[in-house]
Amino acid sequence: MAERQVIVGSRIGLHARPAALFVKAAAEQPVKITIRKGDGPPVDARSILRVLALGARNGDIVVLEADGDGAVEALEAVAQVVAEDHDDPA
DSSP: OEEEEEEOOSTTOSOHHHHHHHHHHHHTSSSOEEEEETTSOOEETTOHHHHHHTOOOTTOEEEEEEOSTTHHHHHHHHHHHHHSOTTOOO
């Protein structure tokens, strides 16, 4: 099992656009990825509704987990999406 902690980078948090980009990136990975906030239960990173329901805000730490071949690389790919500021107008 691989685990990665990431700080949410989007200024408005993991709302519609950043969440959609995250879910898309998670769905493209060869392993199932889960995401959780704090001590909450992990949710399927491929579910937009569950990711939005986390209510992750800018600066929150989320935990990504995956298991299987390519788990570390998969977490690195999706962690970059979470860490980026997708609210930047530039």
